[in-house]
Amino acid sequence: MGIKMNRYFWDGSYTVEAAFVVPLILGIVYAWMFQLFFLHDQVVMAGMLQEIVIREQEMTEQGKTIDAQTKREWQHTIQTQLWTASVRRMSLKEGKIQTTGKIRMEAAWNIPVMEYFLGNHFKSDMVQKLPVVHPETVLRIKDEEGHKD
Secondary structure (H helix, E strand, O other): OOOOOOHHHHOOHHHHHHHHHHHHHHHHHHHHHHHHHHHHHHHHHHHHHHHHHHHHHHHHHOOOOOOHHHHHHHHHHHHHHOOOOEEEEEEEEEOOOEEEEEEEEEEEOOOHHHHHHHOOEEEEEEEEEEEOOOHHHHHHHHHHHHOOO
16 A cells, blocks of 8 residues: 555656756856856966066166066066966066055956846956065164174
8 A cells, every 4th residue: 555646746746856956056157167267366366576676676686677578578477377367467667665465356257137137247356465675684783783892
């Protein structure tokens, strides 16, 4: 004596459930992956910007000037390492107190449903500052002046 179930009760439920749940789960997974890729790009951009600011400062200390071609090559090097974003702007400025590097990247996806819920454009601005006179140099100068024997 088993329980008889009506066959028509179960026929369409899996189809409706799959039509709703699968795109929802896929959208969440895709959004999560996109955010992880964008985070990767931010980390890579921050590290490479720091390296470029250090190189720029070393070249300035050696008396070399940085031309536009070198800056374009650096920007291209950063761009080749990014997965989802593109570099929009990069600037390097040598001041008397510090060297400043700025970079902006943008990423976009073109999925209409995801655009509706999460937006379409993602932007990130990074600034890296490096002092021209390093603290250890200042301490050595002060120490040398302080010792008068």
